Amino acid sequence: MNPLALLQVPWRSAxxxxxxxxxxxxxxxLSGAIAIGTLVAKPERWVGAITLYGFGLLYLWAFFFSTCLLLAIDMRQLRVPAVQSHIVLSLLLYGALTIGLPAGVMAMFDLPVWNAVVVLALFGACGLVFALLPRFVAVFIGLMPSLLTALWRRFDLPGMADPRFAHWGFFVVLIMLATVILRWRQLLLAGPNVSMGWSSPMVIQFRSGSWGQWNNIGDNRMLRQRPDWLRPVIDFDHVGPANPRKALRIALGGWYLPQTMRSYLKQLALLICIVLLPMIGSLLLTRSGHLDAHVGEIAKGALLGAFGSLSVIAGPMICLLTMVWISKRWQRASAELSLLALLPGLGSPIHAKQSLLRVGLGLPLLMHALLALPAVVAMLWWQSHAVLLSFMLLAQLGAATITVAIVLNLFGGRALTTPAISLMLTAVFVLTVLSLFLPTTALGNHPMSWAASLLPPLAIAWLLLVATMSWLGRRGWRDLMQQPHPFLVH
Known part of the structure; x- marks a missing residue:
């Protein structure tokens, strides 16, 4: 098979x-990495460039290249010969290109090539491990940065610029690749009999479009994959004309459904456990030895890292879930939306619009506020970290304005296109990652001057995003107010 055909394999599987x-x-x-490498004059600039490029590489291997496994499973079931070897060759070719090309560029500038190769291999292997391991394991992978920070302090591990990094990093890559090979073979042999639910790998979710096709998010089929104790329990008490907003939440469905207090507490307890896990692990790692005096600082850093990791994931997901469920009602040609206008107790069109806005925006904005609240409390308690935490607040503010803009434009009849929404969510995700990475790099125990110089442009980028979303939200608000009734299919 020629190289061009090998390059097309992932494009046909996703x-x-x-x-x-x-x-x-x-x-x-990649653009951010190039900007850091060319605009920053410090010798250690390659660390930031490789790290940012590595995040892009991790995303590719986790959500794009991993779908080759789905193609391999299908071809094995169909008994199509020689396809398995072509898939493996395609992945090896992409691995050589995505790692070899940056390494070649670094070699031209006499930079530490082997360290960069190991770092990029770690990012790529971590992406595949994330996609192939069970979902309950993948949940904790996003919280690894704070645990790795504790490991670095506890065992005095070398940094990326240290020549020793390539030696131990190489062994970690081998372990991760062995895990990938064993897991790949296990899933390939299991075929369609792979267990579903939380024990299924993330890559299996991509087959049904749970990530690639957003409209499937939150379907009843996915809710049934949850453990029994995590399934939502709907609260139908006091639903009727006297409480039209609660009836409207039930009619909207999805995550707008009102749940019992016990159901909310169970989900909140799970979230708290996930957030506190890195801090507990960090404390256990530093319980003995010369770091006992710094346990408080390490716990503080682990907690901040956990909240930061949660913000990276939760902010864009709130936007996404809100958009999915509102668009299911306002952009489908069915009688469901017209029936919402018949709900008793909504009153005049003005009151109906007010109730709709409170229901449609109340829950997502409350979620954004709950994510921002720990940052506000931490800013008041740990004033020395105020600059770092202020960027976390900016991240939630930016995500909240995107949510408002999407919802108002849906209600107003000017639904944003899928490419536009994808670009907005990608922008808020990248800016959130940078808001977590750059302040930590610029203001940590070993600050890097090149990262500090990027903080003002990062703040300006957030403000530009907020201003753009505010303009879009105002346009949607104006269109909604001009409509005779809010429940109109667009």
Missing amino acids: HRSLRWLSVVVFVLC
């Missing part, structure tokens, strides 16, 4: 929307 979203994320990370 959904179209997932393909282009992966390209956008990778191009943004």
Whole structure:
């Protein structure tokens, strides 16, 4: 098979929307890495450039290249010969290109090539591990940065610029690749009999479009995959004409459904456990030895890292879930939306619009506020970290304005296009990652001057995003107010 055909294999195995979203994320990370490498004059600039490029590489291998496994499973079931070897060769070719080309560029500038190769291999292997391991394991991978920070302090591990990094990093890569090979073979042999639910790998979710096709998010089929104790329990008490907003939440469905207090507490307890896990692990790692005096600082850093990791994931997901469920009602040609206008107790069109806005925006804005609240409390308690935490607040503010803009434009009849929404969500994701990475790099125990110089442009980028979303939200608000009734299919 010629190289061009090998390069086409992942493009044939992934959904179209997932393909282009992966390209956008990778191009943004690559552009940021090039900007750091060319605009920053410090010798250690390659660390920031490789790290940002590595995040793009991790995304590609986790959500794009991993879909080759789905193609391999299908071809094995169909008994199509020689395809398995072509898929493996395609992945090896992409691995050589995505790692070898940056390494070649670094060699031209006499930079530490082997360290960069190991770092990029770690990012790529971590992406595949994330996609192939069970979902309950993948949940904790996003919280690894704070645990790795504790490991670095506890065992005095070398940094990326240290020549020793390549030696131990190489062994970690081998372990991760062995895990990938064993897991790949296990899933390939299992075929369609792979267990579903939380024990299923993330890559299996991509087959049904749970990531590549957003409209499947939150379907009843996915809710049934949850453990029994995590399934939502709907609260139908006091639903009727006297409480039209609660009836409207039930009619909207999805995550707008009102749940019982016990159901909310169970989900909140799970979230708290996930957030506190890195801090507990960090404390256990530093319990003995010369770091006992710094346990408080390490716990503080782990907690901030956990909240930061949660913000990276939760902010864009709130926007996404809100957009999915509102668009299911306002952009489908069915009688469901017209029936909402018949709900008793809504009153005049003005009151109906007010109730709709409170229901449609109340829950997502409350979620954004809950994510921002820990940052506000931490700013008051740990004033020395105020600058770092202020960027976390900016991240939630930016995500909240995107949510408002999307919802108001849907209600107003000017639904944003899928590419526009993808670009907005990608922008908020990348800016959130940078808001977590750059302040930590610029203001940590070993600050890097090149990162500090990028903080003002990062703040300006957030303000530009907020201003753009405010303009879009105002346009949607104006269109909604001009409509005779809010429940109109667009």
